[in-house]
Amino acid sequence: VPHNEIGQGIVELSPFPINALPVAPGNTVNLLGTLQEKNDGRILQRSKRGWMWNQFFLLEEYTGNDNQYVGKLHSNMDRGDGNVKYILIGDGVGSLFLIDENSGDIHATKRLDREERAIYTLHAKVVDKRTNETLEADTEFNIKIHDINDNEPKFSKDLYFASVSILSSTGTSVIQVTATDADDQTYGNSAKLVYSILQGQPYFSVDSDNGTIRTALPNMDRETKENYQVVIQAKDMAGQMGGLSGTTTVSITLSDENDSPPRFANHTFRLSTLESAEVGAAIGRIKANDADVGRNAEMQYSIVDRDGQDMFTIISDQNTQEGVIRVKKQLDYERQRTYSFKVEVTNTYLDPRFMYSPNPPFKDDAMVRVTIEDVDEPPVFSRNPYIIEVHEDTAAGSFVGVVSARDPDADNNPVKYSIDRHTDLERLFNIDSVNGTITTLKGLDREMSKWHNISVVATEISNPRQTTRVPVFIRVLDVNDNAPEFAMYYETFVCENVQPGQLIQTISAVDTDDPLVGHKFVFSISSSNPNFTIVDNEDNTARILTRRAGFSRREMNTYLLPVVISDNDYPIQSSTSTLTVNVCACDSRGNMQSCNTEALLSAGLSTGALVAILLCVIILLMIVVLFAALRRQQRKKEPLIISKEDVRDNVVSYNDEGGGEEDTQAFDIGTLRNPEVMDANKLRRDIIPEMLFPFQRTSPIKDNADVREFIHGRLHENDSDPTAPPYDSLATYAYEGSGSLAESLSSLESGCMEGDQEYDYLSNWGPPFKKLADMYIGKDTARET
Known part of the structure; x- marks a missing residue:
């Protein structure tokens, strides 16, 4: 296709046309599919289109x-x-695709791979270089990558596993393997695959279209060959020359069918065991063979004749597929020395095809002969255990019972008997070593022990190592040799205001004996008692009743009542128990209040005596209180400190270290405590400053001589006191002097306060004095004072 520019919106492409339009004879078609004119001379009007493409190919x-x-x-x-x-705007612009901004040529700068990305979406834009104004609307187009055959087919696995029954017919499907090709399946034959078998013939074949592997031979024999390695090839380009290919391996196993019956290699087995073999012990194993595998080779064994079924049993070992023969009953060499029986083996899972065959091949049988070997056995007792009964009143040396044992061997060696003394520590019993007769060595007491469990040992005389033990349980039967007695200790009382016939106690009894028909006790009083009587309730209990009224603790506070208790067994046993009855004071409802004689004495005092004693106690308490008050007044002195708040005035703070421990004359706090004893004529021992008050205010009031003299007097006393603190110390006073109505003029707290001093302590003297003090001495002078 020539690269021409025709009309408006022309796009020059690579040699792959984008839109192929049907062209009639005489029509001119540009690359964008626009009809220009017809050969009849008529001019066709073409509508303007901004962008006339949709994709490029690369x-x-x-x-x-x-x-x-x-x-x-x-x-x-x-x-x-x-x-x-x-x-140019879009995927890969600048890195994969470049455009010449002047000519509009687009180039790919790198090697492209369709399998990584098959299509790129871009946007074209046209602008004016001078004004940067968009001249054409943005248009989207695609760059599609054309595929080439550069990828070989690949299977999902390098190795497949499959199985097929050995009884499968020809053409049975085994497994399907599928390969994939990354090339474009919609373009050419690059991704069209054809399957073929390279290895595995003539047993298997493969479908060339879909890769299904099938059997090629019927009824393959697993016992001949069990596993096959089949190699399958997938080739693209429809299998033509020059196509790419890939291979995989399929491991095919012939699955077993139960077509081989179990068979005994030897149809006769000989076993032997000792007669001492315990029940359940394994005495031997037999084995059959089966050419099958897995569950088809599992076998089960059974004994099919009566002789063997009674004495032996056989089970199948699932791990080894052997038949394990075990002892079912205790063997006895002296009774039977050999056993012969038939054992049959069959497959556990039977193939239905063989079940109804006239000669079923799925089972086999063999004869088993078991020989019993003799063992020197220990003696055997006739019973195990022995239970013997004996009365408790049996005298020492009396007969208790007999045990018997024999040697089960054919020699029948004699045995001797003995008692294991660890089971008879009190040595109550003895046994005859020859005939096994057990006798008592001491008297037995059922109330001490109802049962005695001993062990008797039988030993072969010819072989002392052969011994047998048997437990002998000796039950001691009861004899009525104990009398009944009170079941508990009774605390019985009778009220002083009791009435005749009133119940004061119900008693019961116990007996350590154990009669066959149960206990039946009879209660009575040994002699006629004028105070109490007893009534038997006929249920092993009795009631104690009063016979009179008017008991008094002053006359007698305790009564002893003998009660006779008898049983009903033979010989009859009885005992006398004494019941102690205390006389007590009770309320109107019979509730005990007191039984002590001391309470009786206190109850005899009159009301007047009790009042007199109470008054004496009160008078004594008053005397003690008055005496304590007088002592306190005598010892009371004038307190040094009136209240706890004044304690702060005793604090003396100064910054003169003084002369240490030897300097005892610098300050005496006793002066503060007793100002009356000050000696005004004593001279100070410390240095008096040349100017104690460098500036003094002149009192504006001239006629207040008393106040002025009081202030100067206190200053003179402080300056001339040799025991006063140094001049650079702060001295505060807790004592203002006798008769002071202001109590204290201390300014310790006022010195710490900001602002003007509040002279609330002068409130007792009245406002005139407070005003005079402010004007005369000033606030600063008052604070220093």
């Missing part, structure tokens, strides 16, 4: 050295004056 795997030419964009707005600029 071969994959380009091997040239230069960039591969894709196509050309051309706008009808391009007058050839160089003012039009072509812009």
Whole structure:
């Protein structure tokens, strides 16, 4: 196709036409499919189209050295004056595809692979170079990559596994293998595959279209060959010359069918065992063979005749497929020395094809002969265990019972008997070593022990290592040799205001004996009692009742009541138990209040005596209180500190270290505590400053001599006191002097306050004095003072 520019919107393409239009004779067709004119001279009017394409085509795997030419964009707005600029936007622009902005030529810069990406979507844009104004609307087009046969077929697996029955007929499907080709399946034959078999004939074949493997021979024999390796090839280009191919291997196993019956290699088995073999012990194994595998080779064994079924049993070992013969009953060499029986073997899972055959091949049988070997056996007791009964009143040396044992061997060796003394630590029993007679060595007491469990040992005289033990349980039968007694200790009382016939106690009894018909106790009082009587309830209990009224603790506070209790067994046993009855004071409803004699004495005091005792106690308490108050007043002195708030005034803070421990004359706090004893004539021992008050305010009030003298007097006392703190210390006073109505003029707290001092402590003197103090000494002077 010639690369021509015809009319508006012309696009020059590569040698692959995009839109092929049917062309009639005499029509001129451009690359965009636009009819120009007919040969009859009529001019056709063409409508304007901005972009007249939809896709470009480009071969994959380009091997040239230069960039591969894709196509050309051309706008009808391009007058050839160089003012039009072509812009390409989309997938791979700048890296895979480049466009000449002046001519509109598109080139591919790299080698493209259709299997990675088959189509690229781009947008073309035309703008004016000078104004950058869009001249044509954006149009989308595609670049499609044409496929070449550059990929070989590939199977999903390198090795497949499959199985097929050995009884399968020809053409039975085994497995289907499928290969895929990455080439374009819609273009040419690059992805059209054909399957063939390279290895595995003549047993198997493959369908060339879909890769299905089938059997080629009927009834293959697994015992001859079990596994086959079949190689399958897939070739593209429809199998033609030059096509690419791939292969895979299929491992086909012939699945077993139960076509081989179990067979004994030897139809006679000989076994032997000792007669001492325990029940359930394995005495031997027999084995049949089966050419099948898996579940088809599983076998089960059974004993089919009566002689063997009674004494032996056989089970199948699932791991080894052997028949294990076990002892079912205890063997005895002296009774029977050999056993012969038939064992049959069959497949566990029977093939239905063989089940109804006249000569079924799925089972086989063999004879088993078992020989019993003699063993020197220990003695055997006639019973195991022995249970013997004996009365508890049996005297020492009395007969208890007999045990008997024999040697089960043919020699029948004699045995001797003995008692295991670990089971008879008290040595209550003895046994005759020859005949096994058991006798008592001591008297037995059922109340001490109802049962005695001992072990008797039988030993062969000729072979002392052959011994047998048997337990002997000796039950001691009861004899009525114990008298009944109270079931518990009773705390019984009778009220002083009790009435005749009133119940005061119900009693019961117990007996350590165990009669066959049960206990039946009888209660009575040994002699006639004027105070109490007893009534038997006929149910092994009795009631104690009063016979009179008017009991008094002053006369007698305790009564002893003897009660006789008898049983009904033979010989009759009875005992006398004493019931202690206390006399107590009770309320009107019979509830006990007191039974002590001390309470009786306190109850005899009169009401007047109790009142007198109470008054004495009160008077004594008043005397003690008054005495304590007087002592407190005598010891009371004038307190140094009136309240806890004044404790702060005792704090002395100064920054003079002084002379250390030897300097004891610098300050005496006793002065603060007792200002009356100050000696005004004593001289200070520390250095007096040359000017104690460098500036003094002049009092504006001239007629307040009392206040002025009071202030100067206090200053003089402080300056002339040799025991006062140094001049650079802060001295505060907790004591203002006797008779002071202001109590304290301390300014320790006021010194820490901001702003003017509040002289609330002068409130007792009244506003006139507060005002005079402010004017005369000033707030600063008052604070220093």
